[in-house]
Amino acid sequence: AQKVTQAQTEISVVEKEDVTLDCVYETRDTTYYLFWYKQPPSGELVFLIRRNSFDEQNEISGRYSWNFQKSTSSFNFTITASQVVDSAVYFCALDSGSARQLTFGSGTQLTVLP
Amino acid sequence: DVKVTQSSRYLVKRTGEKVFLECVQDMDHENMFWYRQDPGLGLRLIYFSYDVKMKEKGDIPEGYSVSREKKERFSLILESASTNQTSMYLCASSKRAGASETQYFGPGTRLLVL
Numbered sequence: 001a002q003k004v005t006q007a008q009t010e011i012s013v014v015e016k017e018d019v020t021l022d023c024v025y026e027t028r029d030t031t032y033y034l035f036w037y038k039q040p041p042s043g044e045l046v047f048l049i050r051r052n053s054f055d056e057q058n059e060i061s062g063r064y065s066w067n068f069q070k071s072t073s074s075f076n077f078t079i080t081a082s083q084v085v086d087s088a089v090y091f092c093a094l095d096s097g098s099a100r101q102l103t104f105g106s107g108t109q110l111t112v113l114p
Numbered sequence: 115d116v117k118v119t120q121s122s123r124y125l126v127k128r129t130g131e132k133v134f135l136e137c138v139q140d141m142d143h144e145n146m147f148w149y150r151q152d153p154g155l156g157l158r159l160i161y162f163s164y165d166v167k168m169k170e171k172g173d174i175p176e177g178y179s180v181s182r183e184k185k186e187r188f189s190l191i192l193e194s195a196s197t198n199q200t201s202m203y204l205c206a207s208s209k210r211a212g213a214s215e216t217q218y219f220g221p222g223t224r225l226l227v228l
Contacts, residue, residue, distance in 0.1 A: 009154070033214055043123075045157075045204065045219035052214065091156060101172065102147075102217055104156040 002027040004094050006105035013082050014113050021077045021108045023092030029053075032096035034068065034075045039089040039107070051075065082112045117141070118220035120205050126226045133192040135223050137205030144210045146188035147217060148172075148180060151202040163188055195227045 003026040013019045025034065036048040049059060051068055059066045063080045079086055092105045121136035137146065145164050149157040149172075159172030161180040169180050177199060181189045188207075192199055203223045208215040 004156075006156075035216070037219075043202065043222040043224075045206075047216055047218060050214075050216050093157075101159050101162065102157075104158075106154055106156040 002029075002032075002094050002096055002103045004092050004103050004105035006090075006092055006108050008108045009106070010109045010111070012111045012113060015084060016081050018078060018080050019082050019110065019112075021079075021090050021092075021110065023075045023077065023105060025073050025075065025092070025094045027094060027096045029096035032094060035093040035095070035102070036066065036075075036077050037091045037093065039091065041088070045091065048077075079110075082110075084112050084114050086110060087112045118205055118207055118218055120203075120220040120223050122223050123221060124224050124226075126228065127192075127195050128228050129196055131192075131195050131227075133195050133225065133227075135190040135192075135203055135205075135225070137188045137190070137207075137220055138186055139188075139207040139218075140186065141207070141209075141218075142185065143207035143218075144185070145208045145215070145217075146182065147206040147208075148178075148188065148190045149204045149206065150174070151204055151222070157204060160190065195225075197227050199225065200227045201225060 005024045032053045034051045037045040039045050065078045067076045089107045089109050091107045093102045095102045118139045147162040148160045151157050163169045163182045179191045205220040206217040208217045
């Protein structure tokens with residue numbers, strides 16, 4: 001069975017602060033993929049990143065960065081210099097070969113205040 | 115760009131009504147998915163389809179059925195809507211089967227059952 005835990009239900013920060021969203025996963029598979037999606041108030045889930053289990057390099061894309069650590073089964077997401085437009089619900093998800101489906105965490109509601 | 119569209123953004127139905135939610139993707143993707151999203155629960159998979167006329171149950175199929183007569187279209191059917199089916203419904207598609215494939219989502223349908 002696979003599971004994704006996003007312990008932070010809601011986070012509020014002031015604009016320009018850095019913020020980290022936590023994601024912890026469980027799977028018995030050695031090959032798996034991790035994802036982050038953003039859901040703005042409009043409702044559509046927007047794909048942000050996909051990372052496979054064999055690539056532990058951290059990734060940076062503009063103000064976004066991701067820290068993948070297999071030793072702690074975590075795939076955390078950091079937004080640097082947050083902006084109001086970053087306000088959204090963020091979902092972490094796991095897909096492993098044995099499950100054949102995407103398992104989502106419960107999401108973290110991020111509010112960035114001006 | 116991948117485009118996934120859903121027939122309605124908002125829908126209000128009465129208990130006992132038959133409800134059809136339509137989803138269309140324009141990228142010739144093989145796989146299509148239906149999720150429901152509820153606060154605190156993240157996204158839960160209802161049904162998915164890897165090919166035309168093929169369907170598989172997800173985690174919460176009870177009370178739902180699906181139809182995939184054409185590759186680009188995947189319909190979710192509530193045979194007799196109930197108030198506990200009030201939720202946000204999200205459709206997704208991916209290129210082909212396998213854990214490496216990214217799912218792309220539609221804008222969602224907010225269904226209210228009175």
